[in-house]
Structures are given as C-alpha cells and as structure tokens.
Amino acid sequence: MRSKSSTPFYGGKLDFIPFDGHRVEGTFWSDERTINFDYYNVDGTGTDRKGIITGGVKEGREVNKIGGKNWIVQYTGQFTDFFTLSGAYGENRYRRSDVIAGGELAGPIVQTQLAFDANGNKTTALSTIAGVPVSPTDGSDLRKVMRLDADLYVNLLGQHHFRFGFDREDLSVTENTFYTGDRIYRFTGTYIRARTYLNEGFFKTKQTAFYAQDSWDLLNDRLNLQLGVRNDRFENFSITGAKYVDLKNQWAPRLGASFDVFGDKLTKIQAFWGRYYLPVATNTNIRLGGAETFYEQRFAYAPGVVGSNYDANGIPIGQQFTASGAPVLGSLTAANGLNCPDFGPGAGQKCRTVFSDGIAGPTDTLVSSNLKPMYQDEFIIGLTHRMDDWTFGIRYINRRLKQTLEDVAIDAAVNKYCESKGLDCTTSSGSPIWSGFHQYVLANPGEPITVRLDGDPSKPGTTGVVTLSAADLGYPRASRKYDSVEFTASKAFNGTWGFDFSYTYQKLRGNYEGSVKSDNNQDDAGLTQDFDQPGLVDGSNGILANNREHTFKLFGSWKPVDWLRIGGNLTVQSPRSFSCVGVHPSDFFASQYGAASFYCANPKGNGGSTDSVLVPRGTAFKSDWNKNLDLGFQFELGEALANSNFRVDVFNVFNWKSKTDFVEFGETDSGAIRSDYRLPTGFQAPRQVRFTWTMRFGGKNGE
Numbered sequence: 001m002r003s004k005s006s007t008p009f010y011g012g013k014l015d016f017i018p019f020d021g022h023r024v025e026g027t028f029w030s031d032e033r034t035i036n037f038d039y040y041n042v043d044g045t046g047t048d049r050k051g052i053i054t055g056g057v058k059e060g061r062e063v064n065k066i067g068g069k070n071w072i073v074q075y076t077g078q079f080t081d082f083f084t085l086s087g088a089y090g091e092n093r094y095r096r097s098d099v100i101a102g103g104e105l106a107g108p109i110v111q112t113q114l115a116f117d118a119n120g121n122k123t124t125a126l127s128t129i130a131g132v133p134v135s136p137t138d139g140s141d142l143r144k145v146m147r148l149d150a151d152l153y154v155n156l157l158g159q160h161h162f163r164f165g166f167d168r169e170d171l172s173v174t175e176n177t178f179y180t181g182d183r184i185y186r187f188t189g190t191y192i193r194a195r196t197y198l199n200e201g202f203f204k205t206k207q208t209a210f211y212a213q214d215s216w217d218l219l220n221d222r223l224n225l226q227l228g229v230r231n232d233r234f235e236n237f238s239i240t241g242a243k244y245v246d247l248k249n250q251w252a253p254r255l256g257a258s259f260d261v262f263g264d265k266l267t268k269i270q271a272f273w274g275r276y277y278l279p280v281a282t283n284t285n286i287r288l289g290g291a292e293t294f295y296e297q298r299f300a301y302a303p304g305v306v307g308s309n310y311d312a313n314g315i316p317i318g319q320q321f322t323a324s325g326a327p328v329l330g331s332l333t334a335a336n337g338l339n340c341p342d343f344g345p346g347a348g349q350k351c352r353t354v355f356s357d358g359i360a361g362p363t364d365t366l367v368s369s370n371l372k373p374m375y376q377d378e379f380i381i382g383l384t385h386r387m388d389d390w391t392f393g394i395r396y397i398n399r400r401l402k403q404t405l406e407d408v409a410i411d412a413a414v415n416k417y418c419e420s421k422g423l424d425c426t427t428s429s430g431s432p433i434w435s436g437f438h439q440y441v442l443a444n445p446g447e448p449i450t451v452r453l454d455g456d457p458s459k460p461g462t463t464g465v466v467t468l469s470a471a472d473l474g475y476p477r478a479s480r481k482y483d484s485v486e487f488t489a490s491k492a493f494n495g496t497w498g499f500d501f502s503y504t505y506q507k508l509r510g511n512y513e514g515s516v517k518s519d520n521n522q523d524d525a526g527l528t529q530d531f532d533q534p535g536l537v538d539g540s541n542g543i544l545a546n547n548r549e550h551t552f553k554l555f556g557s558w559k560p561v562d563w564l565r566i567g568g569n570l571t572v573q574s575p576r577s578f579s580c581v582g583v584h585p586s587d588f589f590a591s592q593y594g595a596a597s598f599y600c601a602n603p604k605g606n607g608g609s610t611d612s613v614l615v616p617r618g619t620a621f622k623s624d625w626n627k628n629l630d631l632g633f634q635f636e637l638g639e640a641l642a643n644s645n646f647r648v649d650v651f652n653v654f655n656w657k658s659k660t661d662f663v664e665f666g667e668t669d670s671g672a673i674r675s676d677y678r679l680p681t682g683f684q685a686p687r688q689v690r691f692t693w694t695m696r697f698g699g700k701n702g703e
Helices: 282-287 411-421
Strands: 002-005 010-019 022-030 033-038 061-067 069-080 083-100 109-112 137-155 159-187 191-218 223-237 243-260 267-278 293-300 353-357 374-387 390-403 406-409 440-443 449-452 465-468 480-491 497-510 550-561 564-573 626-638 644-651 659-662 680-683 688-694
Touching: 159 282, 191 282, 223 267, 223 282, 411 465, 440 449
Parallel strands: 109 159
Antiparallel strands: 002 033, 010 022, 022 069, 033 061, 061 083, 069 083, 083 137, 137 159, 159 191, 191 223, 191 293, 223 243, 243 267, 267 374, 293 353, 374 390, 390 480, 406 440, 449 465, 480 497, 497 550, 550 564, 564 626, 626 644, 644 688, 659 680
C-alpha cells in the first residue's frame, strides 16, 4: 500500500478597528485534504505480491477526503474602564469521505484467518488480512458556534472581576457508512462468516450553556477566591428528527482559592474543586438513534486442494465459495432462525445474529427514562514556594468519574423478565425477540433502567414500560479513578539560561476508559463495546490504557551569545499496560462479538496453554519506556536581514525507537490463537529535522 497527498493548507486573518476600544477580527482557513491510497494485491499467504499498483484500475484505490473550510468572526468592545463585551460566531465544516474509486476490489471484501504451508496445508498461523478498507464512509459534519461574554470590574468588600457568558453549539452530521460491496467474508477455518452493514441519515445535536464567575481578591490581595457556576443543556435528535435526549439544568460549581501564606507573595497554597458535565456524542445519534443495518450469517466451508494457485482476490483456488447455499444456524433451525433484515445479500434468508435490524426505533425504546447526566469531579491542592528566580511546587490531583452514559443491551434481562412474568416473547417463527442484540438502550451502567420494550404489539406485555434492576441487567457502575502527585522546579530565564522540570507519579484505574477504547482501537464515541453485554465487563476493572506511572519532563533554554539561543525538551515515561483480548467462553451473547472480552488463551504469548482464562485488564504485558529529546537552535540574523531569524529543530535527536502500541488481540473472532498477538503496531516517530526562516516587515524595529 502506498499513499500520496498534495493538498495545501491555507488561511488568513483580518483585524478591523472601527474606533478606539473596539475590534473586529475575522479568521478563515481551509484544511481540506485528499489522500490517495493505492493497494497491492497479494496471494493467500500475504507474502507474494500479485501485480503492481494501478491506481484503482485493478487492485483498487482508496480515496480519503477530509477537512473543510472554516471561519470565525469575533467582536471585542471596551465601553468603560470597568465593562467589556465580546461575542463570536463561526462555522466549522469537516468532510469524512473514505471510499473506493473502483476496480475489482470495489466488490465484497474477502478476509482470511487461515495460513498455508509449502504443501498447501492449513496451519494454525494467522495470515495477512488483505483488502481495502472494510467500512467506507461518505459523510460530513457542520459545527456552528456562537458565544457572548461580559467582563465587569467592581470594588465591593475587595476587588471583583465578574464574568458572565452564554455559548451555543449546533452540530449536524450527514452519515453514509457501509461495507465495500455490501459485505465482508471471512474464512475462519471451520466456517465462512459473512457480515453486512449499512448506516445512513442526517442527525443533529444542540448544546447550550450559561455561566457566571467571580475572581475576588481579599485581605490586601493575600486571598483570591475563584467562584463560578455553569449550567449545561444537551439535546440530541434521532434520524427521524425526534428529540431522544434532553439533559438540562446540569449545574456545575467550580470553586478555587489561592492564599499567600506569609504575605510576601513567595509561598502560596492553592486549592480547587469543580464538576464537569459531558455531552452525549453526536456519534450516539448515528449509531443508536439511527436506522443501522448490521447482521451476520455463517456458511459451510469445505476445504479443497490448495496448491500454490490463488485467484484475483488472493484466495486459494479450491477454497472458493458463494453465499447461495443455506446458512449455518448453529443451535437455531430454519424454522426458528432469525429473519435477516430486508437489505443486502442476506435479504429473505435466515441470520445467525442480527445486531441492528435497520428500523429506527421509537425514541422511548432507545433511552432510559431515568437517565442521569454524565459528569466528573476534580479536586486539586498544591503548594508553591519562590526563592529569587527559583520556584518549587507540589500538588495532588484527584479525578473521579461519577456517572457515564453508554449503550447497553437489555436482552438478557428482558428474557428473565419475560420468564418471570410468563410472557410470550418470541416471534411468529418461535425465535426469541430479544435475541441478544435486539434492544440497546442509552443508560447509566450500574443503575436500574426504565424503558419501553421494543417488542411485538400482538404479544401482550412485550411493548410495555418496564423497570429492570441493576442486578438483572448484570452491569457494574462505570469507574475511572485518577490520582497523581506532581513535583515541579523551575528557574526563570535570566537572559542566559532557564528551565522547567516536573516529575509526576500517577495511578489511573477502573473499568471504563472513556468514550473511546484503546485496547481495540475503537473510536466509536459513546458506543464502545464496554457494557454492551454483561460478559464483556468480566475482568474489565484494572489499569487503564492511558496510565503512565512515572513521567519526567525537562524543558530548558540557553543563550550563550546574543545571536544564538538553544532549547531542549526531554520527556521520559514509564511503560504502558496492555491486555489480552479474546472470545468469551461462557456468555453466548458476549461471544458473538468475537474477540472482545478479557478472556484469552496464551496471554503471555509464549505458546503455553490454549485454555481460555480471565486476564484482568492491563495485566498481560507492558510496553517500552518512552524517551524523547528534541533540540532547537535559533539564530538571530539582525537588522541587515530585516530582523529575521533562522531556526533548526531536531526531533528525537537520538532516534530512539520505542514501541508504543501493540496487538492486544490474543485470539481471532473464532477463538483461535493469533500469531501476531503482542507484535508492535506503533513506533516512536523517527528523527526529523525542520528548518524555519522568519522575516518581519515594516514599522519600527520590524514591527
């Protein structure tokens, strides 16, 4: 695969002063980019390259278009010495297009989890998965922002700086995501897995906030109080335009204080406590409030004689297949198997699993009616002391996730409810309505859920409003705990040298990293696999992905002569903890996600036991220590060259090559051991050199 991009970045800024004390600023920039990825065709072992890059004629070209045109206008007016008013409005456009330009690989994607030896016999190794991107998308985002702020200075029992403000964001998204050729086929060694996916529509979100704050100086400026409060409202709309989330009156206090201990401005104690509410990501509208179609079928697999011949898609001759045969339903039968959604190659057939049926659900089936907002609390306390041009400090930071929002499958709990109430919760063909993936609800994990069931109106009790207990749902509360102690020392630049040093010791643990998920690289904001099924939370409590127990930072500069300044940045971080991700061995619903649980075989990657065991998050292995040193040399060229300067920056001076990311999947989706487990997928950026020449024009001293 080879990529190429030549789209430039450009922008500009214009300032206008209509009269003294008033300024209008306009900024425009474009970050539109087109990146072409040309793909090689490879044989079934992933070693022999078949053909050359032909730019979409045969092997396929992926065309990635991102970015857009953006602008913002800001006004600032100082009406008196004690009152200032400012406002801003801007629009940000972002294209998200990643499609296949054409060619043979614009058809269905064929992956293989098989590998073959020299005699054409299957081995247990994992072969290279070839092909163009499996989830092309052609969408766009529009973000409109507006805000108004007022500053007021008052003397009343001390000096006050009051600030009041309002801000609003309107977000709209056009989405069209699909699999190339509608399907992905994967050989697993025992069957062929076929998945179909489509999601398209228009979605919008509104976020509104008011705030007020006061910076209050007391006791002859020895005590400063920062008193503030913010009120947020988040509104999310489904594909039908119906509002399905309306979280309002989210009052977030922020309280801070700084005290000059001895009145000499040398020793200060600072403290802060604040609450932060987080919005529901627009991605949640797309995935949960949309009309997503996503289903899986399985077909019989009859290995043939492989030899050394491969077809145009790199699949061994003799391993050909079509989807025209009857699907393999496992424990299901043709009579009670799930009907595939009326879309794609599986329309009119039976499905093994239906993750989403392509029908937009009523909004009261999508969200728990007792939904609570998502928020985090932060507490900081610190001490600083200054001696001449030296400053030393220590501070403690405590952050706790108090509540989060995630989509959770309620099928297992509903089936228990149906059984306890004696309800008929099956389809006309006899298969269960809540088949494991039928109803996902936006809820607070670990809390009861009150929601209308998305059942069959002809089956009494299956469309009523029910409350499912936390115990029946089987999900724990989301937990993320951050604690750190930071030591700092700095010397102010005195014309010759200066530096800043810090050492941070931290602990970050819990069962929820956040709205994205590092161990499987899932950027599906707000709808990760966390809490999708009760089995997926087994072993999830542990060291989180962003934890770096020790971090050292040193930033300094030295000016040996008037025309030369040398700067350096050194960062050293301790290893990151990684997990082993595999197929859940006992929770059927969780197992249908494939390699997504913390159960895993051979977690040490040493060819040991193949039995699946629970490997708690972050305990499988660790990365390298990460070290990086950057140096910069700035040369002042003087008035003879318009007071310009020439700068040379060298990044990663010693060309350290730390491994930064690894394959955390210990098993394939079918449960076989992956041979690429623990292999690196990310490396520290190599040594780079940047040259910059800056010139100043006009005005006195080049101003």
